[in-house]
Amino acid sequence: MKSWIDLNAQVQKHLDRGLDLADVPRQRFAMFLYSSNYYRVSGYARCFYEADVDRYRSGTTASRLMDVYDLDRAVRNSVLDGVGVLEPTLRSRVAFHVAKVVGGGDGYLDESLYLPDRDAPDPQDEPAMRRWQAQVKNRDKVLASFRDIQDRDEIFIQHHVKNGDPVPFWAAIEVVSIGTFSRFLRALRDKSLLAPVTKSLSLEDERKLLQAVQNIAFLRNIAAHHGRLWNRRFDGHVTLPQVALSVKRQYVSTTTPAAALTLLAGMVDQIEGRRSYSTSLLDLVHSVPDLLDGYYQPIL
Secondary structure (H helix, E strand, O other): OOOOOOHHHHHHHHHHOOOEOOOOOHHHHHHHHHHHOHHHHHHHHHHHEOOOOOOEOOOOEHHHHHHHHHHHHHHHHHHHHHHHHHHHHHHHHHHHHHHHHHOOOOHHHOHHHEOOOOOOOOOOOHHHHHHHHHHHHHHHHHHHHHHHHHHOOOHHHHHHHHOOOOOOHHHHHHHOOHHHHHHHHHHEOOHHHHHHHHHHOOOOOHHHHHHHHHHHHHHHHHHHOOOOOOOOOOOOOOOOOHHHHOOOOOOOOOOOHHHHHHHHHHHHHHHHOOOHHHHHHHHHHOOOHHHOHHHHOOOO
16 A cells, blocks of 8 residues: 655655756645646656656656646647537537427437337347347436436426426436437437438538547546546547548547547537637647647557
8 A cells, every 4th residue: 555645755756766857946846746646747757757667768857747737738728618619519409409309308218219229139149139238238327317317406407397397308418417418329229310410510420420429528528637638548449520630730540639639629610610729729739849749649
């Protein structure tokens, strides 16, 4: 079990691993750790370590570590600005078209609206059974989240509850998490319900929409929880529809932060009808050329 250590000891651990304070006073670096959390800073620090050794590469300075941390914080803040445009737009457009089908009652709680579209397959068909079980699990999570909103404190939710009326879909979709929103889209049995939304966003097909929402939800959650984007490899693939490719600055691998940032930039631009957001976000990403690989070619 690791023991708690004070700020001076935290600074010393970085120095013992070869970090050069250079022109950064020890107290200033200590306050940086105090405000940023030793553990969170360590994620950035490892990007400056020698291969397979817990030691900084020669010449790594405290100011360098602080600069990359500040850059990534600025990028995350810009991400949240873009999500503030994209997420409400997605929810609103989906609510508009789905509510047209399910009405103003609680039709969205009907299991028949969701996958799976058949009873359990033959247990001997293991791939089909795993797919079916995943669909059932996803559906059940979505329905549980929708049922839980009855207990939410939002005035516009309690207005319906206190009147004994079902919470309509256009209200329900506003209070579920973005993760539930993404699962809801994937759970829908009839994806053609999403065709108007897909078209309004200039995406090629509904699969692109589902993947884009899943990617943006992941990106949004990293930014909202102050996680590290710089030098972070993504496990899954980011979709890059034409609206994203139209704003990209250079080759983008689909498993990188740059892919998710480019996707967000392109979708926000499409909604706003101008290039100001992609210009602002990507200018920031490219603002320190020798740190650019952390977004385009991550190592951790």
